[in-house]
Amino acid sequence: MTDLDLMGLVGFVPAILRVTTPVLLAALGVLISDRAGVLNIGVEGMMLSGAFAGVVASAATGSAAAGLVAAILVGGLLGALLAAAVHVLKSDLILSGIALNIAAAAGTTLLLFLMTGDKGMSGSLASQVLPKVTIPGIAELPVLGTLLSGHHVLTYAAFLAVPGVGLFLTRTPFGLRLRAVGESPESAAIAGINVVRVQTVALVVSGAFAGTGGAFLSMGYVSWFSQDMSAGRGFIALAAEVMGHGSASGTMFASLLLGAAEAIAVALQGRGLPSELMQSVPYIVPVIALVVYARRRQRRLART
Amino acid sequence: MIRSALVSLVVTAILLVLVVGIVLVPIAMRLPDPLAVLDMFVFGPFRNPRHAGNIVEMATPAMLCGLAVAIMFRAGMFNLGVEGAFFLGGLATVATVLVVPLPAFAMAPVGLLVGAVVGSSICAVPGYLKARYEASELVSSLMLNFAALFVGLFIVNYFLRDPAAGAMVSYKIPVDARLPRLVAGTRIHLGTVVAVAACLVGAVYLFMTRGGYESRIVGLNPSFAAHLGLPIRWITLRAQLIGGLIAAGAGGIEMLGLYQRFSWQSLPGNGWTGVVAAILARDNPILIIPAALFLSYLQVGGDLIARNFDVPSEAVGLIQALVLLVVTSSAIMRNPRLMRLVQGRGGAARPAEPKAVERSPA
Numbered sequence A: 001m002t003d004l005d006l007m008g009l010v011g012f013v014p015a016i017l018r019v020t021t022p023v024l025l026a027a028l029g030v031l032i033s034d035r036a037g038v039l040n041i042g043v044e045g046m047m048l049s050g051a052f053a054g055v056v057a058s059a060a061t062g063s064a065a066a067g068l069v070a071a072i073l074v075g076g077l078l079g080a081l082l083a084a085a086v087h088v089l090k091s092d093l094i095l096s097g098i099a100l101n102i103a104a105a106a107g108t109t110l111l112l113f114l115m116t117g118d119k120g121m122s123g124s125l126a127s128q129v130l131p132k133v134t135i136p137g138i139a140e141l142p143v144l145g146t147l148l149s150g151h152h153v154l155t156y157a158a159f160l161a162v163p164g165v166g167l168f169l170t171r172t173p174f175g176l177r178l179r180a181v182g183e184s185p186e187s188a189a190i191a192g193i194n195v196v197r198v199q200t201v202a203l204v205v206s207g208a209f210a211g212t213g214g215a216f217l218s219m220g221y222v223s224w225f226s227q228d229m230s231a232g233r234g235f236i237a238l239a240a241e242v243m244g245h246g247s248a249s250g251t252m253f254a255s256l257l258l259g260a261a262e263a264i265a266v267a268l269q270g271r272g273l274p275s276e277l278m279q280s281v282p283y284i285v286p287v288i289a290l291v292v293y294a295r296r297r298q299r300r301l302a303r304t
Numbered sequence B: 001m002i003r004s005a006l007v008s009l010v011v012t013a014i015l016l017v018l019v020v021g022i023v024l025v026p027i028a029m030r031l032p033d034p035l036a037v038l039d040m041f042v043f044g045p046f047r048n049p050r051h052a053g054n055i056v057e058m059a060t061p062a063m064l065c066g067l068a069v070a071i072m073f074r075a076g077m078f079n080l081g082v083e084g085a086f087f088l089g090g091l092a093t094v095a096t097v098l099v100v101p102l103p104a105f106a107m108a109p110v111g112l113l114v115g116a117v118v119g120s121s122i123c124a125v126p127g128y129l130k131a132r133y134e135a136s137e138l139v140s141s142l143m144l145n146f147a148a149l150f151v152g153l154f155i156v157n158y159f160l161r162d163p164a165a166g167a168m169v170s171y172k173i174p175v176d177a178r179l180p181r182l183v184a185g186t187r188i189h190l191g192t193v194v195a196v197a198a199c200l201v202g203a204v205y206l207f208m209t210r211g212g213y214e215s216r217i218v219g220l221n222p223s224f225a226a227h228l229g230l231p232i233r234w235i236t237l238r239a240q241l242i243g244g245l246i247a248a249g250a251g252g253i254e255m256l257g258l259y260q261r262f263s264w265q266s267l268p269g270n271g272w273t274g275v276v277a278a279i280l281a282r283d284n285p286i287l288i289i290p291a292a293l294f295l296s297y298l299q300v301g302g303d304l305i306a307r308n309f310d311v312p313s314e315a316v317g318l319i320q321a322l323v324l325l326v327v328t329s330s331a332i333m334r335n336p337r338l339m340r341l342v343q344g345r346g347g348a349a350r351p352a353e354p355k356a357v358e359r360s361p362a
Helices: A003-035 A045-062 A064-087 A093-116 A142-148 A154-172 A173-183 A186-191 A194-220 A233-245 A248-270 A273-303 B004-027 B034-047 B049-076 B082-099 B104-133 B137-160 B191-206 B210-220 B221-228 B230-258 B270-280 B283-306 B315-328 B336-346 B353-359
Strands: none
Touching: A003 A045, A003 A142, A003 A154, A003 A173, A003 A194, A003 A233, A003 A273, A003 B137, A003 B191, A045 A064, A045 A093, A045 A194, A045 A233, A064 A093, A064 A194, A093 B270, A093 B315, A142 B049, A154 A173, A154 A194, A154 A248, A154 A273, A173 A186, A186 A194, A194 A233, A194 A248, A233 A248, A233 A273, A233 B137, A233 B336, A248 A273, A273 B104, B004 B283, B004 B315, B004 B336, B034 B049, B034 B283, B049 B104, B049 B191, B049 B210, B049 B230, B049 B270, B049 B283, B082 B221, B082 B230, B082 B270, B104 B137, B104 B230, B191 B230, B191 B283, B210 B221, B221 B230, B230 B270, B270 B283, B270 B315
């Protein structure tokens, strides 16, 4: 490989990290909910709502940080609502999640219209963007500079959250209780664990992660909110979590794989390949990856 | 048994009124004349035969998608590919009648058949992956919905696009391929008859045939089905094949019934309406007919107030979401106190009603 190709590849890394960030954040949220036994299908709607809340709050306050906080809070609030639907109303988990997605798509459009008079885009709101981070000392280095420095602040947050979530799930008492609830709610309840509380916390945290992913979409990836802008990324996150088979690092690698697929598709689109076909790649790769993963698991089971 | 079904119907009806009110009243209050908004929403759809016709037109895809969902959910498969199957079925039907030279009488049937088979892949592939590899049908069907959308847009843009039309739409669907209109002054078409018939056949299939019985056993209790030695994988796959064929056929019927060109730029949302219809009908094909009519009545009301007042029709999405939530809520639908309350109201003892309300908090 020539030097030029190597530099091209290195230059490609920021693009991969950029498209991976929202998927990874949401997938970590899905992971926490899944390990607690309450798979969060509403992650798509929570992302969309987070994106919307970020734009509205940052436009109202003039502060990008306030936008991020609002996105996290709205995501967490929706997580609490989903928990209430499951535990207070005793509705079906998956169907409540679908309801949340339908409500989020309708609700954000409705509110956007009430605020701006426009149903499609938030162009008239002076929303803020979260900053990119330049690491002094590393930014100047030739290859490492491109790899490690100059990314969006939430990109760092997402990748730093991976060991955080991993340690939380495997090395803290609450993480242990959470996994116990996910394995068998009945046994956990007999052991004295408050199942409702644990699952509620899991869904709130899950929603906060999804909301953060949404904030990245509207305050980083682009600088506005548009109707249905999450465009199935929450579902891709769901696939990433399944592919990561329940571990934080696995979820990260799966997200990176899906992110790389999307980044390559975007790049090929620039080279004149049909953009519609390239847009379908991020949704086809997870299906293939799921099959590959499921086959491996079946073979492993067959061997034992 | 019949009595408890009646009670659950009454509770559902009360809940639906409440849900519509909860969403609509605050939105209406924002406007200068809230009563006019509510009046338009509730009674507007019936004032004019064209709008009443709209209800039936919109209920047609909702019935078929609801039936598709019900058949898959009854088999215990959370396959959400209905949305993508509907989209791809519509596209494949239009592509067939545009590209394949067919005699006039064969256009609609052949187009719909090809559309149903091609579109059903969005439900069938997740079904196959589940049966063969135990890959989650929920996740893969959600992914394939979007894959169907973008591959479909590619086909429209590169192969079917009419350069003379301003937007990215297909060539005009030949007049011979279109489904006949049935009622003058409305756009109600043959597809509505097909949809109602399909729901009736679906009920017979689910409740009176061996295949339907098998899939209900698998859905209710997979380990019992395994004990019986039922071929579970094949039964679940079959349910998803049937569901996919129905949903994709619905897309084709929608196109040939109502459209001049293929003009969808995004997933049209009929599949999700089908999910709500199926849940509202408790996966009962007969009840899907009124459920679909009710949901499209809401949609027509929403469109009417959107056209006449400063309210986006998306409010209807909020109502749909709440319907989904309260109808599946066993805390409401299986609440013994509530059931007794309604039963008391249904009986002779009307004056006792306030007492029952007073008693309930204690």
